[in-house]
Amino acid sequence: MIGFGCAITKPEVYRAAAEVGIGRAAEPDSEVWAQASIGSICASYNALIERAAQRDDLEALVLVHQDTEIVDHDFCRRIRASLGDPDVGLVGCVGAVGVRSIAWWEGSVSAASFMHRYEDHGGGDLPAFSWAWGDAPPYARTGEVDTLDGFLLVLAPWVVRNVRFDESLGQFHGYDLDFCLQVRAAGRKVVTSEFRAVHHHSLQPFDDPEPWIDAHIKVAEKWDGVLPGIGQGAGTWEERALRAEAVRDAARLLDHANGLRFEARVRELEGALAETTSSISWKVTAPLRLWQRRRARAR
Amino acid sequence: MIAFGCSVSEPDAYLRYAGPGLRLAAEPDSQLLILAAMDTLARSYNLLLDAAGQRDDLEALVIVHPHAEIADRELASKLRRALVDPDVAVIGCAGATGVGSIAWWEGQVSCGKVTSVYTDFGGGSFPAFSWTTPGPAPAEVEAVDGFLLALSPWAVRNLRFDEQLPLGHGYDVDLCRQARAAGRKVLTADLRVREHRSLDIVSDRELWVESHIAVARKWRATLPDPTGAEDGGQAGEAGRLWARRAEAERECARAVTYFRQLGYEARLAGLEQSLRDVTSTPGWRLTEPLRRINKWRRDRAQAGDVDRLSA
Numbered sequence: 001m002i003g004f005g006c007a008i009t010k011p012e013v014y015r016a017a018a019e020v021g022i023g024r025a026a027e028p029d030s031e032v033w034a035q036a037s038i039g040s041i042c043a044s045y046n047a048l049i050e051r052a053a054q055r056d057d058l059e060a061l062v063l064v065h066q067d068t069e070i071v072d073h074d075f076c077r078r079i080r081a082s083l084g085d086p087d088v089g090l091v092g093c094v095g096a097v098g099v100r101s102i103a104w105w106e107g108s109v110s111a112a113s114f115m116h117r118y119e120d121h122g123g124g125d126l127p128a129f130s131w132a133w134g135d136a137p138p139y140a141r142t143g144e145v146d147t148l149d150g151f152l153l154v155l156a157p158w159v160v161r162n163v164r165f166d167e168s169l170g171q172f173h174g175y176d177l178d179f180c181l182q183v184r185a186a187g188r189k190v191v192t193s194e195f196r197a198v199h200h201h202s203l204q205p206f207d208d209p210e211p212w213i214d215a216h217i218k219v220a221e222k223w224d225g226v227l228p229g230i231g232q233g234a235g236t237w238e239e240r241a242l243r244a245e246a247v248r249d250a251a252r253l254l255d256h257a258n259g260l261r262f263e264a265r266v267r268e269l270e271g272a273l274a275e276t277t278s279s280i281s282w283k284v285t286a287p288l289r290l291w292q293r294r295r296a297r298a299r
Numbered sequence: 300m301i302a303f304g305c306s307v308s309e310p311d312a313y314l315r316y317a318g319p320g321l322r323l324a325a326e327p328d329s330q331l332l333i334l335a336a337m338d339t340l341a342r343s344y345n346l347l348l349d350a351a352g353q354r355d356d357l358e359a360l361v362i363v364h365p366h367a368e369i370a371d372r373e374l375a376s377k378l379r380r381a382l383v384d385p386d387v388a389v390i391g392c393a394g395a396t397g398v399g400s401i402a403w404w405e406g407q408v409s410c411g412k413v414t415s416v417y418t419d420f421g422g423g424s425f426p427a428f429s430w431t432t433p434g435p436a437p438a439e440v441e442a443v444d445g446f447l448l449a450l451s452p453w454a455v456r457n458l459r460f461d462e463q464l465p466l467g468h469g470y471d472v473d474l475c476r477q478a479r480a481a482g483r484k485v486l487t488a489d490l491r492v493r494e495h496r497s498l499d500i501v502s503d504r505e506l507w508v509e510s511h512i513a514v515a516r517k518w519r520a521t522l523p524d525p526t527g528a529e530d531g532g533q534a535g536e537a538g539r540l541w542a543r544r545a546e547a548e549r550e551c552a553r554a555v556t557y558f559r560q561l562g563y564e565a566r567l568a569g570l571e572q573s574l575r576d577v578t579s580t581p582g583w584r585l586t587e588p589l590r591r592i593n594k595w596r597r598d599r600a601q602a603g604d605v606d607r608l609s610a
Binding site: 101103105106121124126203206209212213214216217221233236237241244245247248249250254256261263264265267268271277279280282284285289 | 549
């Protein structure tokens, strides 16, 4: 039996995204544990794991964020194929290698089979590079990775019975990398597979950067020297700090420049729009547009 | 006598921006020091200091970047007012307190009537440092923007731009730190200046990063070691936490920048679509010849105006 778990803080988001995807992917005997969040995501996920662990017939536990929508009808077949290797502990659809921190996307991302769907600014879709495998770049592949994106995690029964999310990390951030590292430290594999999901998410990474920064530091401190790469960097601590501060300020500078370029482009486009709609041609052809609108309505 | 100096790295920019500004602000007895740029900005600016320092009657030296255009006829009197305080060494049109690095604008910015003028996207202007909320000038600050630097006679004779910082960024913060380390003051003044900059702000970010590191390293040597280590920062607990925090902030800043850019692109896509919708209507296409004729008439009329003016 493949179980599905979700920790819910916003029921309307769950109903619009995760519930739809689970409904699409679940099998007749699947158990769905959709429960209100009980604090941090780690505490909530551990509660879900405890429930799943009681099932002797468990084949996998699928943990999805409330804003994650699985799109594959044959999702269960695909994860069974990945879990056919008894060493596989975790499966996901977005992952990276060469990861050094909870900003796993700064590593070499090898699979990104998701669509970022946002509602802000009029809404839109941003398909990631392996959303359509036919168009994927040469580095796109499924297989073993350092970490997965936590928006969709598939846990093998062994993981459900032996590994827990670290509740000391904070409310939300870094739990996915930490969990993958625990699984890998226990000798199991973390892999990506060919299934896909839509992540319904605003165009901002987090509301408050401070908890994210805190989690970044905690995970680096916890794993530095335990698994290769994590928390590591070139140079002495002083050299690392100086370079990191410089690159941080350069990123902020780029952000300021992007903002200026955006404002300048908006002015240019608004100017062109205003010029167009106040032109004689536009006014002369107004009856034509009115007639077209009426004709379209009549249809 | 107030002297004006410019190290000309781009003659066109000087002719278009800095030159007219200097003519506007200079007084009849002002000395104009217009010199060709040398291999580094610090060396070029030091030559200006050396030249101005020879004048016994020097009241101040104003150094402008070729892309900085002074738009303030009162500049000389404003500088004289600021320099009444003998402790004042450096004056700028924009600066900040809480400056932790060459990115001085990440502090609390104080700014005169400074405008950033751009030519991209059809051209336009913004109030300078519009991404923050600048406080008014004049104010005592820790560092000022190097686009325009006014130096007191003491500063001209006692400070030098550090030629060991050869990468061209952060020379302004470094000079201001030298002045403050000598017990002198750095101020912003309410000056009217137009900065003709690209919207990219900094063209070579890798060079800027290296400058950031070089200036930070120079001034760390004068501060208590935050790493708490005696062995060059290798083992100290505080040093490790400093690096951890900096690396976390770096990745946070990159993520924020990336997502904000996605937001900008999404909003622009909506506007671009609106413009496409408008200009792809049959009515708009139908009347294209009319617009072409109108444009031809406007261009012809403009050409006629130019001919009349030339005559």
